[in-house]
Amino acid sequence: AQSVAQPEDQVNVAEGNPLTVxxxxxxxxxxYLFWYVQYPNRGLQFLLKYITGDNxxxxxxxxxxxxxKSQTSFHLKKPSALVSDSALYFCAVRDVDSSYKLIxxxxxxxxxxx
Amino acid sequence: xxxxxxTPKFRVLKTGQSMTLLCAQDMNHxxxxxxxxxxxxxxxxxxxxxxxxxxxxxxxxxxxxxxxxKKQNFLLGLESAAPxxxxxxxxxxxxxxxxxxxxxxTQYxxxxxxxxxx
Numbered sequence: 187a188q189s190v191a192q193p194e195d196q197v198n199v200a201e202g203n204p205l206t207v208x209x210x211x212x213x214x215x216x217x218y219l220f221w222y223v224q225y226p227n228r229g230l231q232f233l234l235k236y237i238t239g240d241n242x243x244x245x246x247x248x249x250x251x252x253x254x255k256s257q258t259s260f261h262l263k264k265p266s267a268l269v270s271d272s273a274l275y276f277c278a279v280r281d282v283d284s285s286y287k288l289i290x291x292x293x294x295x296x297x298x299x300x
Numbered sequence: 301x302x303x304x305x306x307t308p309k310f311r312v313l314k315t316g317q318s319m320t321l322l323c324a325q326d327m328n329h330x331x332x333x334x335x336x337x338x339x340x341x342x343x344x345x346x347x348x349x350x351x352x353x354x355x356x357x358x359x360x361x362x363x364x365x366x367x368x369x370k371k372q373n374f375l376l377g378l379e380s381a382a383p384x385x386x387x388x389x390x391x392x393x394x395x396x397x398x399x400x401x402x403x404x405x406t407q408y409x410x411x412x413x414x415x416x417x418x
Contacts, residue, residue, distance in 0.1 A: 195340075218405060220405075220406075222409075227412075228411060228412075229304075229390055229409040229410050229411045229412050230343075230390065230392075230409040231409070232406050232407070232408070235406065237405060276343070280405065285331075285348050285350065285356065285358075286331060286394065286405075287333060287345050287358065288343075288345075288392075288407055290335075290342035290343040290344075291342055292340055292342045293340075293342050
């Protein structure tokens with residue numbers, strides 16, 4: 187069965203420092219991977235996706251993610267964190283059946299301190 | 301273009317009461333989904349629809365029913381609410397196009413409905 191794991195409940199980083207939010211996956215076949223962000227009392231917003239092609243995927247708000255097939259990882263990164271990046275981040279993998287539903291990780295709360 | 305909207309934003313129910321959550325999308329998307337979000341558990345799929353008039357069960361369907369009478373609307377019903385259904389409910393939609401460079405792989409989410417069952 188498809189699954190994703192986000193091993194960190196919370197990540198703390200100082201503003202201006204690089205940030206990484208970790209995600210590992212388990213899929214049968216080629217993975218379709220996604221990152222979403224949720225700000226307080228809001229719905230999920232799409233950040234970026236990996237379907238095929240370059241292993242480094244660039245997304246919204248300066249975020250990028252690196253697909254690593256050998257390590258089955260899809261970590262979210264940003265070179266310089268902003269206080270406004272503080273939010274809940276979800277990694278997801280698309281299921282392989284005809285529903286195209288997403289299977290989400292448990293989420294990682296990112297806290298960027300001034 | 302409002303995207304995905306959800307009604308209501310917040311509701312308090314007593315155990316045993318019923319209610320319907322409405323999701324509407326104006327993007328002409330084929331696929332629609334209902335998820336629930338609980339602390340530490342991410343989002344879990346309740347039901348989904350791959351087109352008008354079709355519905356299917358997701359990961360946690362018990363206690364919920366859905367209908368997709370119109371392509372733009374996806375209704376989630378609770379016939380007899382239970383405290384375990386206290387959660388935040390999100391609706392999402394996506395289009396049929398699944399080409400790698402297309403937008404079909406992206407699900408678009410509504411703002412959520414916060415439900416408290418006492």
